[in-house]
Amino acid sequence: MSAEGSVAVNHVWKRFRKDRGRRLLRDHLSRAVQVGRKKTKNPWRWVLRDIDFKVEPGESVAIVGVNGSGKSTLLKIVAGVMFPHTGRVDTEGRIGALIEVMSGIHQDLTGRENVLVYATLLGLSRKQVADRFDQIVEFAEVEDAIDRQVKFYSSGMKMRIGFSIAAFLEPSILIVDEVLAVGDASFQQKCLNRMAEVTKSGATLLLVSHDLAAAAATARRGIWLENSIMRADGPVDQVLGMYRTSIEEHAAMGAQTQGPVRVTDVRVAGEGSSLVSTNAPCTIELDVESQEMFPTNFYLGVSEGAPTPIFVVRREVVLQPGMTRLRLELPRLPLPSGKFYLWGGAYKTISRIELMPWHPITQLPVIGRHRLDPTPNAIVRLSPVFVESSWTVDRLETTGPSQG
């Protein structure tokens, strides 16, 4: 017997039919006819291959990967609603799953009835629900509407009440699938805080998120799924780093260089060497080839992997037919050490017609001893910008015990 809250995923394989379409009688019939006629090719497609990991009680694990890499299927198998094809999953303790939180809410019941009925369905006793009822309602911020039918709720309210019910289950294993995509910023923050609270109380957390910053801030360990296999497993920063690199490589491969303007060469240099480091000068030289004369807005940006940049600089330039050399100087590069990417794009000044699409140009590794200070627990990490700072701590004179 393993400890409460542990998850053991043992060489799990899962496959789906390729043609997951209609399931009508005539579809079955036509398939039966086809089998007789000719040998159909393998109708299966693996969505999980040899997934194998163990999670100890109290660990927090972020599962990352592009769409269709098998993350949600894996969570469903861990949650026990789907069964593996090969291998087995052993879990200990109650599982609370924040998967599609809204869909368990019934439109025709009032908020109060939903809380009572849904929470008992998810495994709480009536007494436990009664004890937590006020907390749930307060967390969801629906006190005024609690006796109204849920179909008259705004979608934000529905989402909040769904999340609140699930969040107050106090499970020993909490499974979270992309719930942070909904809700306004302050509620997202509340959800993150709640998740941190649950893990702090000793629960195991399995989190699927495309918000890598939130994943890094919430989890200690990362698992990267790509193309139905587990590519990496380890400390969250390392795994997310590998994942980012892979996104970047894919983006670079997909980037088209056939436009009227393209970058033919790029040189990045730091102070006295080809390496750039934190808070030091950095020079970027681009050779740009243009087919015609274009008045251009030329953008350069730096990102961690995703197209969303950390910062962008822009220069208006009239590109002449042929080669132009652009030279950008940054006196102090505000990036901590890590792997970054240089992105670029060119657009006509007035019409904004795309001359060169926004695409990654080159890698920009930053060396140095400067690492970001960790954020307070479970706060969404912002883009990593190195900000020079100095603190002074002055002890103010205290005059004995405070007045009271």
Add this chain to the structure above:
Amino acid sequence: MAVAETIRETPEPEEAATFREFHEIPESPPPALRYRRGLHFIHAMKELWHNRHTMFNLGFREIRVQYNQAILGLAWAVLTPVVQMVVFTVFFKNFAGIKVQTHGVSYPVFLYTGLLAWGFFSSATTSAGQVLVSNPLLNKIYAPREVFPLATIGTSAFNSVISTLVLAFLCVMYQDWLQPEAIWVPLLLLVLVGFTVGVGLIVSALTVYLRDLRQALPLLLQVGLFVSSVVVGIDTIPARWRGLYCFLDPPAMVIDALRQTALYGNQPNLTYLGLSSVSTVIVLVGGYLLFKQLETGFADVS
């Protein structure tokens, strides 16, 4: 110098991440590790018992929703059989010219008894056919899947109990009193419920894979209403076929036996009861096994 103070040393990574390339993963899984869920009857029953609250709450929720959204609320459970009863009574009295053998019992009471039993079977089967298709709760509740059809069958049973109140009213109105042989009724209902659960399990599991069963089901049940002696009684079936008939259609046997005992005051025909019980057990066990067999695939398709 002030800057240097704010800089933190890069800590050594505690452990390195493990990394795997695609070619390290075999093409297909090792057959020895194939997931097989053993079906231990005792274990499965324990699991079901363990989840009895979930089942109860599912049913409770369904009843609650049913009576929340409708203006007439509870009356809906009663309304369907009552309207059917009125329609059939008026039709048969005035137009059809068929003399239904009711053994001295008024036709509305005779008919309503049949409609109650059939109504339970019919509504339970219909709702069981829908409960595993696009049910958002399927992905959320980690109970054995049979709690879903069982809960919805329980809801139908609840509705039927409510409708029984009308039977009491009819009995008073037509001065048809229940006979002491009504003591057989619980056993007969047990057969009916057993058969309904068996069919419900089969239908709910098959609809997941055969979606048009949902369209076919109401049609079959409509035919069944007339086949199962609800409207005209079992006397229309030739005696030598009645054994087979009861074997194939246990609800019909139950309907007839309910009338025989509770309304006419006869003993039930034990041969027919036995035959129906045998087929009920077959359907129940077969349905359960089929359901458990298909259960692991539900989440993949629905």
